[in-house]
Amino acid sequence: MRHGKYPFIIGFLAAPVALYAIFVVAPVIQAFQLSFTQWRGFAAPKWIGVDNYRTMFEDDKFWKALQHHAILLICLPLITIAISLFFAFLLNVGGRSRAGVMTGIWGSKFYRVVFFLPQVLAVAIIAVLFQTVYRPNETGLIDGVLMKLGLDPIFFLVDPNIALWSILGVLVWQAVGFYVVLFSAGMSSIPTDIYEAAAIDGATKFTLFFRITLPLLWNTLQVAWVYLGIAAFDCFALVNVLSIGNDGGPDGATTVLAVEIYRNMQTSKYGYASALGVALFFLTITFAALTLRVSRRENVEYS
Template identity: 75%
Template sequence: MRHGKYPFVVGFLAAPVTLYVVFVIAPYAQAFQISMTNWRGFSAPEWTGFGNYRRLVQDDRFWKAIEHHAVLLVALPLITIAIALFFAFLLNVGGRSTGGQRRGVWGSNFYRVVFFFPQVLAVAIVAVLFQTVYRPNSSGLIDGVLMKLGFDPVLFLVKPSLALWSIIAVLVWQAVGFYVVLFSAGMSAIPSDIYEAAEMDGATRVTLFFRVTLPLLWDTLQVAWVYLGIAAFDAFAIVSVLSVDNGGPDGATTVLALEIYRNAFVYSKYGYASAMGVALFFLTLTFAALTLRLSKRESVEY
C-alpha cells in the first residue's frame, strides 16, 4: 500500500495541477512579461524593462484609483459586515426564547429570502437598476420624487463628493444578503447552551452580541473581511455602468480595473495595462496576507 500511495496521489493531482498551471499561473506570468514591454497588440513587443512601472508611479490617474480603493477597503467591509451582523443576529438569536431555545425575530425565514435576493441578480442588472434609482432628473427614483416635492435633486452620480459613496451604497446593498447567510450559518453552529448560560448570568442582548456572538464568529468575520477586500479591489462592472464617463465625474470614481480596461482596449497600451494588472495583483495579495496576519487570534472552542 505504501509503495502504491505516491503514484496514486500524483496521478490524482496531475490533471487539476496541470489545468491550474496552464489557466492560472501561466496567464499571470505572461501578464508580467507583457508589462515589461510597450506592446500595443499589433506589432512585435519592444522590451522596456521597468519603464511601465516607473511611468505608473508618476500617473495621477493610477494614484487616484489607489485612493478610491483605500476608501473602498475601509468603507465596504465595515458597513457590509456591520449591517450583515446586525440582521443575522436578529434573524437567529434576536427573538424570544422558546422552550429554552433562542430564536430569531418573527418572519425570519422570509427575511432571509429577501436579504439574499440581490445575490440572485447579475452585477450588470444591479448596476442598470441603480441607474434608474440615481437618475438625476424627474425619471429618477430618488431625485424624481424630491423634485416633485419641490426639493433640488441630489445628483448622486454627478457630484464628485457623492459619486463614490453612491457606488459604495450599491456594493453594500448587493453584498449584505450573502454575508447575512454566511453569519447566520456561523451563528446556528453556536450551541444554545452558551446563550442560555449567559442569560442566566444576566446578559442583555447587547452583551450577548459583543461578548458571545462576536468572539465565536471571529474566523467567519476574518474570511468575510478578506472577501470584501477583494471585492473592493474589483468593483469594475458596477463602476463601469454607474459612473459618469467611465470613472467620472473628473475621475471621482475610477478604480484600477477600469484604468486597466481603458489603457488596454481604448488606448491599446497593453504593456502599460499589464503593469497596472500586476500592481493590482500584488496589492490584493498584500491586503489578504496582512488581513489574515493582523486579525489572527486564538480560536475559541465550544
C-alpha cells in the same frame, strides 16, 4: 487516511491544478512579462524595461485609483460587516427565546430570502438597475421621489464629491445578503447551550452579541474581511457601467485600478495596462497576507 493518501490527493487535484495553471497562473506570469514591454496587441511586444512603471508612478489616475481603493478598503468591509452582523443577529438570536431556544425575530425566514436576493442577480444587472435608481431626474427611483416631494434632486453619480460614495452604496447593498447568510451559518454553529447559560445568568441581548456571538464568529469575520477587501480591489463592473463616461468619471472621481487597466487596453497600451495589473496583483496579495496575519487568533473548538 494515511494509506494511499498521496495518489488520492493527486487524483483529486490534477484537473483543478491544471486548469488553474493554464487559466490563472500562466496569464499572471504573462502579465508580468508584458508589463516590461510596449505592446499594441498586433505586432510582437517591444521590451522597454521599467518605463511602464515609471509612467505609472507619474500617472495622476493611478494615484487617484489607489486613493479610492483605500477608501473602499476601509468602508466596504466595515459597513457591510456591521450591517450583515446586525441582520444576522436579528435573524438568528434576536427574537424571543421559545422554550429556552433562541430564535430569530418574527418573519426571519422571509427576511433571509429578501436579503439574499441581490446576491442572485449578476453584477451587470445590478449596475443597470442602479442606473435607474440613481438617475438624476424625475424618472430616477430616488430623485423621482425627492422631486415629487418638491425637494432638489441629488446628483448621485454626477457630483464628484458623492459619486464614489454612491458606488460604495451599491457595493454594500449587493454584498450584505451574502454575509448575512455567512454569519447566520456561523451563528448556527455556536452551540445554543452557551446562549442559554448566558441568558439564565441574565445577560442582555447586547451582552450576548458582544460577549458570545462576536468572539465565536471571529473566524468567519476574518474570512468576510478578506473577501470584502479583495472585492474592494475590484469594483470593475459597477464603475464601468455606472460612472460618467463609463471610465471612472466624472473626471476620475470614481476610477479604480481595474477600470484604468481596461481603459489603457482599449487605447492599445497593453504593456502599461499589464503594469497596472501587476500593481493590483501585489496590492491584493499584500492585503490578504496582512489581514490574515493581523487578525490571527486562537481558534475556539467546541468538542
